[in-house]
Amino acid sequence: xxxxxxxxxxxxxxxxxLIAKPKNKLYTQLLLAFSGSYLLSVxxxxxxxxxxxxxxxxxxxxxxxxxxxxxxxxxxxxxxxxSFSKGAEHGHVHLHSDSRKSAWLLFVSLCxxxxxxxxxxxxxxxxxxxxxxVHKIPIAIVLTSFFILSKYSKRNAFxxxxxxxxxxxxxxxxxxxxxxxxxxxxxxxxxxxGIFLHISTVILFESxxxxxxxxxxxxVILLGILLTIFTLH
Numbered sequence: 001x002x003x004x005x006x007x008x009x010x011x012x013x014x015x016x017x018l019i020a021k022p023k024n025k026l027y028t029q030l031l032l033a034f035s036g037s038y039l040l041s042v043x044x045x046x047x048x049x050x051x052x053x054x055x056x057x058x059x060x061x062x063x064x065x066x067x068x069x070x071x072x073x074x075x076x077x078x079x080x081x082x083s084f085s086k087g088a089e090h091g092h093v094h095l096h097s098d099s100r101k102s103a104w105l106l107f108v109s110l111c112x113x114x115x116x117x118x119x120x121x122x123x124x125x126x127x128x129x130x131x132x133x134v135h136k137i138p139i140a141i142v143l144t145s146f147f148i149l150s151k152y153s154k155r156n157a158f159x160x161x162x163x164x165x166x167x168x169x170x171x172x173x174x175x176x177x178x179x180x181x182x183x184x185x186x187x188x189x190x191x192x193x194g195i196f197l198h199i200s201t202v203i204l205f206e207s208x209x210x211x212x213x214x215x216x217x218x219x220v221i222l223l224g225i226l227l228t229i230f231t232l233h
Contacts, residue, residue, distance in 0.1 A: 002129055003169040006118070009133040010165035013140025017148065026216075028141050033217045035135040036203030037224030042131040043196040045228060047120065047189060054186050067190040074194020078113070082198075085109035103150050107160055110143060111167045113195070118171025119181065120189035127231065132168060135199075140164075 022028065051067055084105040117132050143164065147157035175181045181188060204221055 003172065005133055006168045007165045009136040010140040010161060013137045014144040014161050017141055017144040028138055030216060030220050032138045032203055034220040034224045035138055036200040037221040038228055039131045039135050039196055040200035040204065041225045041228030042127055043193055043200065046127050047193050051186050051189050067186065070187055070190035071194040074191040075198045078195040078198040081109045081113055106146065111164055114164060114167035115171040116192055116195055118168035119175040120192045121172045121175065123176055
């Protein structure tokens with residue numbers, strides 16, 4: 001069921017663009033803000049304590065240091081990926097003169113990102129699962145919109161989106177069934193924490209237009225934080 005939900009999250013985002021044909025980007029930006037706050041809250045309140053509690057049980061201060069370094073590595077990895085995706089993870093995609101090349105770079109970087117998202121999910125970890133599902137919907141909206149603006153055929157756009165929808169389930173499956181991933185689960189999760197921290201903080205704290213306080217964005221951010229706090233207890 002979890003695999004299906006991850007795939008459906010991409011389908012929901014794509015169908016929203018194809019059926020609703022949204023002209024106003026406000027709703028997508030608010031959904032991104034909500035997903036960013038929810039993802040950040042799950043990362044800080046759930047993933048970070050979980051990873052470090054596993055390390056403490058092993059009584060290894062060196063392991064804690066290693067995990068901290070890997071979190072920083074995750075932040076750097078996401079910075080590199082965003083140089084290719086042009087910020088699609090937080091709603092900033094622009095067409096370039098070579099739109100076909102841009103589309104491939106965007107697609108590959110988002111697939112790597114989606115794959116990494118699935119790796120730390122436990123079979124019993126519904127909190128992280130739902131955080132990723134909520135996060136993937138606006139990304140699917142942005143990706144679908146990009147393919148439409150790039151004049152891709154519906155067939156090719158569907159193939160790209162279908163492959164993209166399989167990346168998180170693939171990471172989820174490998175993370176729970178392959179020995180190497182199971183052995184290094186905490187280290188992989190630490191890298192993913194860095195990726196999540198980078199994405200969510202950019203979504204939440206990038207400057208608003210004219211640096212004005214945006215009450216709507218603030219309210220959906222607060223809603224995401226409160227929802228996480230109440231559902232984690």
